[in-house]
Protein backbone atom coordinates (compact mmCIF):
# COMPACT_ATOMS: atom_id res chain seq x y z
CA UNK A 1 0.00 0.00 0.00
CA UNK A 2 1.44 3.42 -0.91
CA UNK A 3 1.85 6.12 1.71
CA UNK A 4 -0.80 8.42 0.23
CA UNK A 5 -3.33 5.62 0.43
CA UNK A 6 -2.34 4.99 4.07
CA UNK A 7 -3.01 8.62 4.89
CA UNK A 8 -6.51 8.39 3.40
CA UNK A 9 -7.29 5.18 5.24
CA UNK A 10 -6.00 6.60 8.52
CA UNK A 11 -7.83 9.91 8.17
CA UNK A 12 -11.10 8.15 7.52
CA UNK A 13 -10.89 6.41 10.90
CA UNK A 14 -9.10 8.91 13.10
CA UNK A 15 -11.37 11.73 14.18
CA UNK A 16 -9.16 13.15 16.92
CA UNK A 17 -5.55 12.84 15.79
CA UNK A 18 -2.49 13.45 17.94
CA UNK A 19 -0.05 13.46 15.02
CA UNK A 20 -0.71 14.16 11.36
CA UNK A 21 2.06 13.98 8.81
CA UNK A 22 1.31 14.81 5.24
CA UNK A 23 3.69 14.00 2.38
CA UNK A 24 6.89 14.63 4.36
CA UNK A 25 10.11 14.51 2.35
CA UNK A 26 13.73 14.96 3.36
CA UNK A 27 16.75 14.61 1.10
CA UNK A 28 20.13 14.98 2.83
CA UNK A 29 22.84 16.74 0.84
CA UNK A 30 25.23 14.34 -0.86
CA UNK A 31 22.89 11.33 -0.57
CA UNK A 32 21.72 9.68 -3.81
CA UNK A 33 18.18 8.99 -2.53
CA UNK A 34 15.79 10.86 -0.23
CA UNK A 35 15.82 9.60 3.38
CA UNK A 36 12.07 10.22 3.56
CA UNK A 37 9.85 10.23 0.53
CA UNK A 38 6.31 11.67 0.71
CA UNK A 39 5.64 10.01 4.05
CA UNK A 40 2.10 10.35 5.39
CA UNK A 41 0.66 9.10 8.65
CA UNK A 42 -2.09 9.89 11.13
CA UNK A 43 -1.86 8.71 14.74
CA UNK A 44 -4.81 8.89 17.14
CA UNK A 45 -4.57 10.31 20.64
CA UNK A 46 -3.56 7.54 23.03
CA UNK A 47 -2.21 5.22 20.35
CA UNK A 48 1.00 3.27 20.76
CA UNK A 49 2.50 3.31 17.28
CA UNK A 50 5.64 1.44 16.20
CA UNK A 51 7.74 2.60 13.26
CA UNK A 52 9.61 -0.43 11.99
CA UNK A 53 12.22 -0.60 9.26
CA UNK A 54 15.74 -1.80 8.46
CA UNK A 55 18.82 0.35 9.12
CA UNK A 56 18.65 3.51 7.06
CA UNK A 57 14.90 3.19 6.33
CA UNK A 58 14.30 6.74 7.58
CA UNK A 59 12.81 6.13 11.05
CA UNK A 60 14.95 8.62 12.98
CA UNK A 61 14.57 11.28 10.30
CA UNK A 62 10.78 10.89 10.35
CA UNK A 63 10.66 10.99 14.13
CA UNK A 64 12.80 14.13 14.32
CA UNK A 65 10.59 15.89 11.73
CA UNK A 66 7.45 14.92 13.66
CA UNK A 67 9.00 16.18 16.90
CA UNK A 68 9.98 19.47 15.25
CA UNK A 69 13.71 18.89 15.59
CA UNK A 70 14.35 19.29 11.88
CA UNK A 71 12.08 20.76 9.23
CA UNK A 72 11.01 18.65 6.25
CA UNK A 73 12.01 19.82 2.75
CA UNK A 74 8.32 19.62 1.95
CA UNK A 75 5.11 18.42 3.55
CA UNK A 76 3.31 19.34 6.76
CA UNK A 77 3.11 18.15 10.37
CA UNK A 78 0.30 18.88 12.79
CA UNK A 79 0.42 18.02 16.50
CA UNK A 80 -2.99 18.07 18.20
CA UNK A 81 -4.14 20.12 15.21
CA UNK A 82 -1.36 22.72 15.58
CA UNK A 83 1.42 23.41 13.12
CA UNK A 84 5.04 24.11 13.92
CA UNK A 85 6.05 27.71 13.33
CA UNK A 86 3.20 29.54 14.94
CA UNK A 87 2.77 27.00 17.75
CA UNK A 88 6.29 25.60 18.11
CA UNK A 89 6.70 26.57 21.79
CA UNK A 90 3.38 25.13 22.89
CA UNK A 91 3.88 21.95 20.89
CA UNK A 92 7.39 21.42 22.22
CA UNK A 93 6.24 21.94 25.79
CA UNK A 94 3.86 19.00 25.26
CA UNK A 95 6.28 16.63 23.56
CA UNK A 96 8.77 14.26 25.16
CA UNK A 97 11.64 13.12 22.96
CA UNK A 98 13.91 10.30 24.05
CA UNK A 99 16.75 10.04 21.53
CA UNK A 100 18.66 6.95 20.48
CA UNK A 101 21.88 8.49 21.80
CA UNK A 102 21.79 8.86 25.57
CA UNK A 103 21.41 12.53 26.51
CA UNK A 104 22.88 12.36 30.00
CA UNK A 105 25.74 14.02 31.88
CA UNK A 106 28.01 11.15 32.87
CA UNK A 107 29.76 12.98 35.72
CA UNK A 108 26.54 14.08 37.37
CA UNK A 109 24.50 11.72 39.54
CA UNK A 110 21.14 10.41 38.39
CA UNK A 111 19.40 12.85 40.70
CA UNK A 112 21.50 15.79 39.46
CA UNK A 113 20.69 14.90 35.86
CA UNK A 114 16.97 14.94 36.60
CA UNK A 115 17.34 18.18 38.56
CA UNK A 116 19.26 19.82 35.70
CA UNK A 117 16.68 18.93 33.03
CA UNK A 118 13.79 19.84 35.34
CA UNK A 119 15.35 23.30 35.88
CA UNK A 120 15.67 23.73 32.12
CA UNK A 121 11.92 23.13 31.93
CA UNK A 122 11.39 25.88 34.50
CA UNK A 123 10.49 23.70 37.50
CA UNK A 124 11.44 25.13 40.91
CA UNK A 125 11.15 24.56 44.69
CA UNK A 126 8.75 21.91 45.99
CA UNK A 127 7.62 21.05 42.49
CA UNK A 128 11.14 20.09 41.44
CA UNK A 129 11.63 18.01 44.59
CA UNK A 130 8.49 15.97 44.08
CA UNK A 131 9.24 15.59 40.35
CA UNK A 132 12.70 14.21 41.13
CA UNK A 133 11.16 11.68 43.54
CA UNK A 134 8.52 10.64 41.00
CA UNK A 135 11.11 10.28 38.25
CA UNK A 136 13.46 8.20 40.37
CA UNK A 137 10.58 5.93 41.32
CA UNK A 138 9.46 5.70 37.69
CA UNK A 139 12.88 4.46 36.58
CA UNK A 140 13.50 2.54 39.83
CA UNK A 141 16.78 4.29 40.53
CA UNK A 142 16.16 5.48 44.08
CA UNK A 143 19.04 3.40 45.47
CA UNK A 144 21.57 4.70 42.95
CA UNK A 145 20.29 8.27 42.72
CA UNK A 146 23.38 9.79 44.36
CA UNK A 147 25.95 7.97 42.23
CA UNK A 148 27.43 9.31 38.98
CA UNK A 149 25.71 8.17 35.79
CA UNK A 150 29.11 6.96 34.53
CA UNK A 151 28.79 4.08 37.05
CA UNK A 152 25.35 3.00 35.73
CA UNK A 153 24.68 -0.02 33.51
CA UNK A 154 23.21 0.43 30.01
CA UNK A 155 19.74 -0.44 31.31
CA UNK A 156 19.93 2.09 34.14
CA UNK A 157 20.98 4.84 31.73
CA UNK A 158 18.11 4.01 29.35
CA UNK A 159 15.62 4.09 32.23
CA UNK A 160 16.95 7.45 33.40
CA UNK A 161 16.87 8.81 29.84
CA UNK A 162 13.21 7.80 29.62
CA UNK A 163 12.31 9.38 32.97
CA UNK A 164 13.92 12.65 31.84
CA UNK A 165 11.93 12.58 28.60
CA UNK A 166 8.77 12.52 30.73
CA UNK A 167 9.57 15.45 33.01
CA UNK A 168 7.17 17.78 31.21
CA UNK A 169 4.24 15.29 31.36
CA UNK A 170 4.06 15.13 27.57
CA UNK A 171 0.93 14.50 25.52
CA UNK A 172 3.12 12.67 23.03
CA UNK A 173 6.22 10.65 23.74
CA UNK A 174 8.70 10.00 20.92
CA UNK A 175 11.11 7.15 21.61
CA UNK A 176 13.95 6.17 19.33
CA UNK A 177 14.95 2.56 20.10
CA UNK A 178 14.40 2.86 23.86
CA UNK A 179 15.32 -0.72 24.69
CA UNK A 180 18.49 -1.13 22.66
CA UNK A 181 21.33 -2.72 24.66
CA UNK A 182 19.41 -3.22 27.91
CA UNK A 183 19.05 -6.41 29.92
CA UNK A 184 15.81 -8.36 30.26
CA UNK A 185 14.90 -6.87 33.66
CA UNK A 186 15.31 -3.26 32.52
CA UNK A 187 13.47 -4.01 29.30
CA UNK A 188 10.61 -5.51 31.28
CA UNK A 189 10.39 -2.39 33.47
CA UNK A 190 10.48 -0.09 30.43
CA UNK A 191 7.66 -2.09 28.78
CA UNK A 192 5.61 -1.97 31.97
CA UNK A 193 6.04 1.80 32.31
CA UNK A 194 5.25 2.45 28.65
CA UNK A 195 2.03 0.43 28.96
CA UNK A 196 1.08 2.46 32.03
CA UNK A 197 1.72 5.69 30.19
CA UNK A 198 -0.48 4.58 27.33
CA UNK A 199 -3.24 3.61 29.77
CA UNK A 200 -3.18 7.13 31.19
CA UNK A 201 -3.67 8.62 27.71
CA UNK A 202 -0.16 9.41 26.49
CA UNK A 203 0.34 8.94 22.77
CA UNK A 204 3.51 6.98 22.06
CA UNK A 205 5.45 6.79 18.81
CA UNK A 206 8.51 4.60 18.91
CA UNK A 207 11.06 2.92 16.71
CA UNK A 208 12.55 -0.46 17.35
CA UNK A 209 14.34 -3.33 15.66
CA UNK A 210 12.77 -5.78 18.13
CA UNK A 211 9.74 -6.97 16.22
CA UNK A 212 8.46 -9.29 18.93
CA UNK A 213 8.44 -6.32 21.30
CA UNK A 214 6.53 -4.20 18.77
CA UNK A 215 4.01 -6.99 18.24
CA UNK A 216 3.40 -7.12 21.98
CA UNK A 217 3.29 -3.38 22.76
CA UNK A 218 1.94 -1.53 19.74
CA UNK A 219 -1.69 -0.88 18.90
CA UNK A 220 -0.50 -0.20 15.33
CA UNK A 221 2.74 -0.54 13.42
CA UNK A 222 4.05 0.89 10.17
CA UNK A 223 6.68 -1.06 8.26
CA UNK A 224 8.80 1.26 6.17
CA UNK A 225 11.72 1.21 3.81
CA UNK A 226 13.43 3.91 1.77
CA UNK A 227 11.43 6.53 3.60
CA UNK A 228 7.99 5.20 2.65
CA UNK A 229 5.42 3.10 4.47
CA UNK A 230 5.00 -0.32 2.86
CA UNK A 231 2.32 -1.64 5.18
CA UNK A 232 0.59 -0.57 8.34
CA UNK A 233 -2.05 -1.77 10.75
CA UNK A 234 -2.69 -3.43 14.10
CA UNK A 235 -0.20 -6.32 14.45
CA UNK A 236 -2.98 -8.88 14.98
CA UNK A 237 -4.82 -7.69 11.85
CA UNK A 238 -1.66 -7.78 9.74
CA UNK A 239 -1.11 -11.35 10.89
CA UNK A 240 -4.74 -12.39 10.35
CA UNK A 241 -4.57 -11.10 6.78
CA UNK A 242 -1.33 -12.87 5.90
CA UNK A 243 0.01 -16.39 5.80
CA UNK A 244 2.79 -15.44 8.26
CA UNK A 245 3.21 -16.40 11.92
CA UNK A 246 4.77 -13.21 13.24
CA UNK A 247 5.73 -9.63 12.39
CA UNK A 248 9.31 -10.59 11.61
CA UNK A 249 8.18 -12.79 8.73
CA UNK A 250 5.98 -10.01 7.34
CA UNK A 251 8.84 -7.53 7.78
CA UNK A 252 11.31 -9.73 5.86
CA UNK A 253 8.79 -10.40 3.11
CA UNK A 254 8.34 -6.63 2.62
CA UNK A 255 11.89 -5.41 3.08
CA UNK A 256 13.86 -8.43 1.78
CA UNK A 257 16.89 -10.29 3.10
CA UNK A 258 19.62 -8.03 1.70
CA UNK A 259 21.94 -6.65 4.39
CA UNK A 260 21.69 -2.90 5.00
CA UNK A 261 25.32 -2.06 5.64
CA UNK A 262 26.13 1.57 5.00
Ligand SMILES: Nc1ncnc2c1ncn2[C@@H]1O[C@H](COP(=O)(O)OP(=O)(O)OP(=O)(O)O)[C@@H](O)[C@H]1O
Pocket residue numbers: 028029031035053054055056057058059060061062262
Ligand atom coordinates in the same frame (compact mmCIF):
# COMPACT_ATOMS: atom_id res chain seq x y z
N1 LIG B 1 22.62 13.98 8.95
C1 LIG B 1 22.63 13.19 7.89
N2 LIG B 1 23.33 13.51 6.76
C2 LIG B 1 23.31 12.72 5.67
N3 LIG B 1 22.60 11.59 5.57
C3 LIG B 1 21.88 11.23 6.64
C4 LIG B 1 21.85 12.00 7.85
N4 LIG B 1 21.02 11.37 8.74
C5 LIG B 1 20.57 10.27 8.12
N5 LIG B 1 21.09 10.17 6.87
C6 LIG B 1 20.80 9.11 5.88
O1 LIG B 1 19.41 9.08 5.71
C7 LIG B 1 18.93 7.74 5.61
C8 LIG B 1 17.90 7.48 6.72
O2 LIG B 1 18.57 7.54 7.97
P1 LIG B 1 17.81 7.39 9.37
O3 LIG B 1 18.84 7.53 10.44
O4 LIG B 1 16.66 8.29 9.37
O5 LIG B 1 17.31 5.88 9.27
P2 LIG B 1 16.89 4.87 10.43
O6 LIG B 1 15.78 4.05 9.87
O7 LIG B 1 16.64 5.60 11.69
O8 LIG B 1 18.20 3.96 10.58
P3 LIG B 1 18.75 3.14 11.86
O9 LIG B 1 17.83 2.01 12.09
O10 LIG B 1 20.11 2.71 11.37
O11 LIG B 1 18.84 4.11 13.02
C9 LIG B 1 20.16 6.86 5.68
O12 LIG B 1 20.57 6.56 4.36
C10 LIG B 1 21.19 7.72 6.38
O13 LIG B 1 22.49 7.37 5.98
